């Protein structure tokens with residue numbers, strides 16, 4: 656059967672009708688492309704503005720301020736330090752390792768903040784003292800909220816190690832009036848440089864920590880061991896960074912205090928021994944001059960017997976002044 660004749664329509668060859676030569680079109684004036692609004696597109700020059708402008712009308716104001724400020728400084732850091740792609744990836748992996756080292760017993764992110772001086776900066780800016788109140792310093796990772804409560808004068812050194820020390824003082828307000836009933840929580844590392852929580856089964860539980868209550872004149876007292884310096888946990892990524900920077904991991908010898916009373920700001924602080932070789936090289940920058948205490952040696956057999964310490968003994972007198980909120 657003969658095939659029906661069909662007109663072939665070629666996509667390439669236009670039909671005769673359409674291929675007829677058109678009269679030359681009038682030359683249109685070449686329009687310049689409209690200027691684009693470049694604020695949508697990322698440029699090195701405008702990187703901060705571009706990122707900051709993405710948040711919407713309903714953004715939380717404080718969050719926006721914090722994130723915008725972070726972006727501003729992080730972009731400035733990148734522009735100045737110009738990390739390579741490998742260095743950027745190292746940073747991502749490093750922070751991932753820090754995160755993996757965080758659990759109920761270990762907070763590597765806080766430790767990172769501590770060794771970078773961030774914790775001390777935040778802490779100090781938030782607790783600027785006005786008129787003679789006791790200065791604050793870092794909390795550290797070894798505080799436990801449920802340490803045992805003791806009568807004044809009790810001995811918190813349960814492992815019997817170290818040089819005995821008598822600690823006494825008063826809790827006062829800025830006008831020098833006693834704050835009766837103030838709660839004084841104390842904790843410290845032992846003679847070997849470890850907190851009880853770092854040596855479960857080696858040290859007695861709750862070794863070198865306790866809670867005391869100021870009497871009607873604001874007095875508190877207890878027996879402890881002369882503090883020794885110790886290294887912060889440095890077996891993780893923070894330790895690696897300290898090694899790479901040739902920095903020491905040590906904290907100068909100290910005794911932690913957390914003092915609270917209704918109507919007053921809670922005070923988190925330490926006292927430092929005056930003879931520690933690490934005073935000027937604290938791995939977490941926690942030393943403030945006003946927190947270096949005088950530890951004296953007392954040679955008084957009768958007094959030693961009265962407080963239950965061998966003669967001679969070390970003693971420190973430390974008054975704590977709380978501020979109003």
Ligand code: BEZ
Pocket residue numbers: 766769793794795796797887888906939
């Ligand atoms: C501490 O004093 O217990 C401490 C503070 C910051 C980091 C590590 C330890």
Ligand code: FE
Pocket residue numbers: 795797843844906909911
């Ligand atoms: Fe400590």
